[in-house]
Structures are given as structure tokens and as C-alpha cells.
Amino acid sequence: MLVMAMQLDNMTSLDPHESFEAVGSEIVGNLYQRLVMPNPLKPSEVKGELATHWEVSN
Numbered sequence: 001m002l003v004m005a006m007q008l009d010n011m012t013s014l015d016p017h018e019s020f021e022a023v024g025s026e027i028v029g030n031l032y033q034r035l036v037m038p039n040p041l042k043p044s045e046v047k048g049e050l051a052t053h054w055e056v057s058n
Contacts, residue, residue: 012024016028033050034049034050035049035050035051035054036048036051037049
């Protein structure tokens with residue numbers, strides 16, 4: 001069994017807009033819901049998580 005430890009001292013922020021490192025991104029992904037996300041059955045499609053509808057413009 002492989003156990004990976006997160007090094008919290010490598011984190012710069014828990015702000016989803018500022019988080020870029022692997023540890024911070026993993027934690028942010030578990031803390032916050034997203035507006036949209038890839039459809040797990042068809043990754044080329046986007047489905048709403050918090051967003052109920054949206055429009056794509058040029």
C-alpha cells in the first residue's frame with residue numbers, strides 16, 4: 001500500500017484563484033464546488049455543478 005503525505009508548508013493559499021501547486025489544488029478541489037465540471041462519461045462535454053445554465057459567446 002502506498003501512502004502519500006501532503007506537505008502543507010508547500011501551500012501558498014487556499015484561495016481557488018491563487019492556488020497553483022499540487023497540494024493546494026487538491027485541497028481546494030475538495031473544499032469548493034465548481035461552477036461547471038467535465039462530464040465523467042464524456043470528458044469533451046461540460047456539465048453544471050453549481051451553475052444551472054450558461055451561454056457561450058464569440
